[in-house]
Amino acid sequence: MNRQMPRWKMFALHAGLSLTCAVTLYPVLWVVKLALSPTQTLSMSANPFPEAVTLDHFRDVLGSTDAQGRWLFGRQLLSSIVVSAATTLVGLTLAVTAAYSLSRFRFPGKQSGMQLLLITQMFPATLMLVPLYSILQTLGLLDSIGGLVLVYATSSLPFCVWMLKGYFDTIPRELEEAAIMDGASPAQVFIKIVLPLARPALAVTALFSFMQAWNEFILAATLLNDTARFTLPVALQRYVGEYKTEWGHFAAGALIISAPVMALFFALQKFLVGGLTAGAVKG
Amino acid sequence: MSDVRLVGIKKSFGENVIVRGVDLDVTPGEFLVMVGPSGCGKTTLLRIIAGLEQADSGDIVIGGKNMNEVPPRERDVGMVFQSYALYPHMTVKENMAFGLELRKVPRPEIESRVAEAARMLELGPLLDRKPKALSGGQRQRVAMGRVIVRRPQLFLFDEPLSNLDTALRVQMRGELARLHRALGVTMIYVTHDQVEAMTLATRVAVFNKGVLQQLGAPLELYNRPTNAFVAQFLGSPSMNLIDAKRDGAKFVGAGFTLPAVGDTSGEVKLGLRPQDLRVASEGPLRGEVEAVERLGFDGYAFLKTAAGSIAARFEGADVQVGQNVAVQPMGDVLHIFSADGAKALRHPEARGA
Amino acid sequence: MFISHLAFADAPVLKLWHGYRGGEEQAIEQAAKQFTALTGTQVELLAVPYDALSSKLTSAIPHDAGPDVFIFAHERLRQFHRMKIVAPSGNGLDRSKYLKPSVDALELDGVLYGYPLSIKCLALFMRGDRGLTAPTTTAELENALTERRQNQFTLAYEAGDFYFHAPILFGFGGVLFDEKGRAQFDTPAMTKSLNWVKSLQDRKLMPQEVSGALVKTLFNENRAPFVITGPWFTGEIDGVPYSIHPLPTVSETGLPMAPFLGVEAAFVSSRTQQPELAQAFAKFLSLGDATIIRVTLGRQIPAELAAYDNEAVAKDPMISAFRTVAERATPTPNTLEMARVWEPMKLALRAVLQGGVSPADAGQLAERRYRALNREAPPTTTPVPWIIGLSIGLVTFGGWQLRQGKGKTFAKRYPEAGRGLLYVAPAATGLFVLVIIPFVIGLSLSLFHHDAGEYTFVGFANFADILTSKGYRITEPLSFYFTLVVTLAWTLANVVLHVSIGLFLAILLKDPLLKLRGVYRVLLIVPWAVPNYITALMWKGMFHQQFGAINAILGHLGIEPVSWFTQWSTSFAANVITNTWLGFPFMMVVSLGALQSIPTDLYEAAEVDGASKWTQFRRITLPLLKPALLPAVILGSVWTFNMFNIIYLVSGGEPGGGTDILVSEAFRWAFQRNEQYGFAAAYSVLIFFVLFAWSQVTKRLSGEESA
Secondary structure, eight states: OOOOOOHHHHHHHHHHHHHHHHHHHHHHHHHHHHHHSSOSSOOOOSOOSOSSOOOHHHHHHHTOBOTTOOBHHHHHHHHHHHHHHHHHHHHHHHHHHHHHHHHHOOOTTHHHHHHHHHHHHTSOGGGGHHHHHHHHHHTTOTTOHHHHHHHHHHHTHHHHHHHHHHHHHHSOHHHHHHHHHTTOOHHHIIIIIIHHHTHHHHHHHHHHHHHHHHHOOHHHHHHOOOGGGOOHHHHHHTTBOSSOBOHHHHHHHHHHHHHHHHHHHHHHHHHHHHHHHTTTSOO | OOOEEEEEEEEEETTEEEEEEEEEEEOTTOEEEEEOSTTSSHHHHHHHHHTSSOOSEEEEEETTEEOTTOOGGGSOEEEEOTTOOOOTTSOHHHHHHHHHHHTTOOHHHHHHHHHHHHHHHTOGGGTTSOGGGSOHHHHHHHHHHHHHTTOOSEEEEESTTTTSOHHHHHHHHHHHHHHHHHHOOEEEEEESOHHHHHHHOSEEEEEETTEEEEEEOHHHHHHSOSSHHHHHHSSSSOOEEEEEEEETTEEEETTEEEEOOTTOOSEEEEEEOGGGEEEESSOSEEEEEEEEEEOSSEEEEEEEETTEEEEEEEESSOOOTTOEEEEEEOSSOOEEEETTSSSEEEOOOOOOO | OTTHHHHTTTSOEEEEEEOOOHHHHHHHHHHHHHHHHHHOOEEEEEEOOHHHHHHHHHHHGGGTOSOSEEEEEGGGHHHHHHTTOEEBOGGGOOGGGBOHHHHHTTEETTEEBSEEEEEEOOEEEEETTSOOOOOSBHHHHHTSOSOOOTTOOSEEOOTTSHHHHHHHHHHTTOOSBOTTSOBOOOOHHHHHHHHHHHHHHHTTSSOSSOOHHHHHHHHHTTSOSEEEEOGGGGGGOOSOOEEEEOOOBOTTTOOBOOOEEEEEEEEEETTOSOHHHHHHHHHHHHSHHHHHHHHHTTOOEESBSGGGGSHHHHHOHHHHHHHHHHHHOEEOOOSHHHHTTHHHHHHHHHHHHTTSSOHHHHHHHHHHHHHHHSOOOOOOOOSHHHHHHHHHHHHHHHHHHHHHTTTSOHHHHOTTHHHHHHHHHHHHHHHIIIIIHHHHHHHHHTTEEEETTEEEEOTTHHHHHHHTTTTSOTTSTTSHHHHHHHHHHHHHHHHHHHHHHHHHHHHHHHOTTOTTHHHHHHHHHHHHHSOHHHHHHHHHHHTOTTTOHHHHHHHHTTOOOOOTTTSHHHHHHHHHHHHHHHHHHHHHHHHHHHHHTSOHHHHHHHHHTTOOHHHHIIIIIHHHHHHHHHHHHHHHHHHHHTOHHHIIIIITTTTTTTTOOHHHHHHHHHHTSTTOHHHHHHHHHHHHHHHHHHHHHHHHHHHHHHO
């Protein structure tokens, strides 16, 4: 199938794709415009490019300080990074071991456990906040990064476990047996054979865990009691007030928050394609 | 070099009984081929020897040591898998070195062993490739190299040639035989292909339905099969089996009579190897030719007779599908089995042995 | 970090939570510093996003994890009181020092709670550069402008919000509650007030569908010289001269339009360990220097009387104008009944302004909605039979499990159980504690009725009410069945669009010879990487009738601007468009992966067989994609089914809750309709059953696939 496409067809294809990209990017450009425009309000037109450009909003958001003059944005960024990275690490560790076990071993309660995992995903999360708060307090994990990380990590677990189990199922058992014959201990089989082979799925799950923790704000605002430890989405949400919203700051903040996630997406996109589908398609 | 002794091995998965009590002695340095139809338990048995599977009961003794509770890595056993199971994320070299690294073999030693194995298997130019970039035969050789570098006392092969095309298979068979001679270690080889069994083995173990049917040198099994199953399983085309009844000095069956031999009585199964039958104009059995497999000057004709399908050799003669021909036994060739096929009652004198 | 105040136990520390930003935040920080300088007591401030503050307070304080003092509007006082999180101010509060209505607002059954800090109420803002005089009556207001050009108006305010309509209702002699204290809607004053507003709109004295952003633009662009809004508006005026006046008197009745007065107060937590200190601090914030700081720096309208005599304050025209305005205002009732008024009123208002209902019928509409929302508590029943039933069930199940395993030892059946369970244990423990337990509690809530912190066991009554559609017809948006149909339509529309667009793009992008393929792919993935609440707010803005980019584009194409959220069909479409934008990249990526797994020789074979491109797609691509796409479709459908953010933030259920889906409806029952947690939990359980049934169907579908 190496035939060359006719010219007009190639042209039409590129035109169509460019148009689709334009439509896709239009709303984003519009956020960029809000972030770069000098006003704080929505004043919209079809033109997605700013008429006047200022970096004030970014400066305000990036340079925000608290009463003691501490650099709030920096601390909140750090907090976001710590929370998200720890969530990814903890979530992935838990998910990988659980998924491997579910994929490889037979034990009682496995099937019902898998069902239960799915079921929890179907229950709206809003009603679970109240009991969750009590539990965290009992565990002494209120107002701590650790508690927040645990909540994030466990709430993204069901998805991660399902993804990874699907992927592990496609890794031939014989590879592990070969490693056993080569003299690998169970831990070595897991670390040297299974994990490297599951890299696409690990990348995708890591990305999802990270994104979930990076973007969440209701739990973060409820469970943490220190401005400097708030994650960035909480800070962003503060620009939305009861009576008015600082749209310029909000848009600038939104861009700043989205940037790392986008960067991760682009860095990991070659894994995305394989990692998401391999669970269903062998090979 | 190590001997292997299996005593009363039993294994079942859920309700399925796979291995029904197998006793087997493998002598040091021998090339034992375990053969049988799929599902006969031979692969399971191999995996039990490797330690990948736990037997429900019985003992595995390797080199005089009971290995029942010993994990695979301490059994000093190497295994080549049907799918080769090469680690896709490692190069050929890394694949081969993996087992040595795990055993903390010093680096220079690893290098030299890998180089030696690569030379032996002609893998030199491929060492830095990933398995994805190799052909089937090359992968096969890497899989063997991976075991060779570890120098285990016992080699296990699980249908290692089944994914190769015919020409490669013949070539690899030769290489395997050479390897066995060169290394002189004990090898246990599982296959469902009787040709591999006949060509490679010092001894063959035939399995059916989880039971060891017969153990012996290839020709012994061919010439003196212990039952109808072994008789049919070895040899190609497989042995013709026809029902008959002893009637005085004759065997009488559906549409034929043959002169009786031996001292059997009552109902029996007669076994006639196609190689021992010739297509002829006259003979005790007649039928219509249904198919012809011409190998060149000679070949085999498949007849439909009143007693069932019969295969017979022909030479030169112009045999056509649809012809009505007869077959003629070439001397004393009759194997006789009990009517249920479970027991051999008589074998012809071995020729040329 | 959080144990630091234990280490210095001798230096007292007070915690203050608030939702202020900008100048108000700076002011409160300064005031706190002054308090520290004065008393040596450290104050730890925590600024929480406005919409998270209430739930944070009600979660934290009962667990002794909350602040000593918090700042909140007085409307919530009754709820705070019933949840027992607020302490009375006792003798510390001197009524005479504050504006009377601001203290009245803090009174519950004769007891005062908190200290009033600032007030907020509506006023009439007038541009100062049009040579107009402030109207004192509605007639004067209506005739203030003798000539108006196209797209110019006399008045603008957020007419769809009852907070803004309330003064008009009162001006027409309306009374919100009857003698028994129950809300009333179907009154003559209601009809008259709505008639008047509708006539303003019909005569084009006032624009349609006014939002806060529009009010600001109209005023700044000199397209409406009068706007009704609150003190927060002063920050939005772009250097235009303006003045602030009391709302006019209704000419027909001679009654003044009396706006609601909101009081922001410093409340002392009922669980504070240092009640005296906390009281002293709250009081400090409400008086003297603290007030002046709050006024000058935070631009708050003070509740303290003395502040108005301060030189700096007196000079501020905005502050003093609001004092006059506030004299006419009535505190927003802090009763529970008041909380029940907003949603029915909003429904009626929007229905009238959008022309769906006549002003005369609007009262009835609101009354019906009120009755539906405020279900009576179902009769309490005893949980004993439930507990017995549950125990029998558990024992039977356990016995059955044991029987299943009979005949074989555990180790035989599960030789790897030890390792398997060991690997699962960490995840299982975490899940059990932080997901399963809250989940089970959430489930069991559905058997209870919740009223201000009190749970009563009611058995299946919540489910019965939902499934029999008690209190409303099944064709109304409040009915479970209506919402279910909307939810299914929503899910179906989205999944179909996601898959078809995603697959189409994937096919275009599949060709490895295509130039710029990587660039296109990267650009098309962008929507996936944007947090979805940002997406939702972004699109909400784009669908705005006057300022939305979509209508601007339609305008260029010569199409009349569409009022997206006033009709069900366009509102639904807006939700679907937003979610499609959000969701197609996922399906595109999955499809790309799946397409790459189809061997190309299949297409070559089909080509040789003479199959057309379309036939190739239908007979090869689709069937081979199915196994890869099916799980993604299942996952996508569950996500879409529960896609709360988009519905809540884009259409917000408009019009009249018609575009709400089950999960947003459950949210409303839990958090916007008197916290009927039990009812909301029952909704959630039903959602769960629907999805569970769906998962069984899909299991069969994918089972057929592999068979």
